Amino acid sequence: MSLQVGKAIYNILSNDARVIDSVGHKIYPLIADTGTTFPFIVYRRTSIEPSDSKDRFIYSEDTYVEVVIASDKYNESIEIADLVKNALQGKKGNYSGINIHDIRMTNADEDYIEDTFIQNLTFNIKTNGRTSN
Template identity: 45%
Template sequence: MSLSIGVHILQKLSASQELIFAVGEKIFPIVATHETTFPFIIYKRGSLTPGYTKDRYSTGDNTTAELIVASDKYADSVKIIELVRSALENKGGEYNSFSVVDAKVISADEDFIEDTFIQRITFSFETETE
């Protein structure tokens, strides 16, 4: 089900050669491992809203996910978040128990915390159950 949206996110990010060149394998669910070097990406599922018919059958879900790029260089953080956007926006995918049929950006912001440039982007994923 779309509770596994992280499978889609990791698959799409890992398929981008430019993104892998920029961050290597430093793409983590929820939290980065201890002593990870810059730059890196974190992704986490946010909300999930089921789509039910009048007969109470689930047709799919709308799931949000937040992706965060952390870097010690501002320009790199912006470049990488743009690559993240390109890798995910309007991209679908077929998986064992669900399909991603649409992916849209719903918000983005940036911050500077403890000598780290932070870029955040939030996506809304529309899924269908298999």
């Protein structure tokens, strides 16, 4: 079920040694914990687009997820963004009960807010719309 795709994102990122070497286990849904130190990652689902068949059966869904890398150093933010992209791009398989057909980065932008360098990566995640156990 694509509403739960955050579980898969967390699973993939928290099991990637290079990502963990860079941010530890500071990977959060929606908002970082109070007092979190740089660098860290936040992810959030931004939209879901179901694909129906003629008989209205949802056979696949495109879920869009934004992954935000925050750091107090610009170079560190883009290096971690590359690691996140490499960890997610092209993934297929079952992660935390979510059947992932493919993950593709569709957009990337950056910002500087309150002494923080921000890298925003948007991913399209194709699922079958169902959860498997």
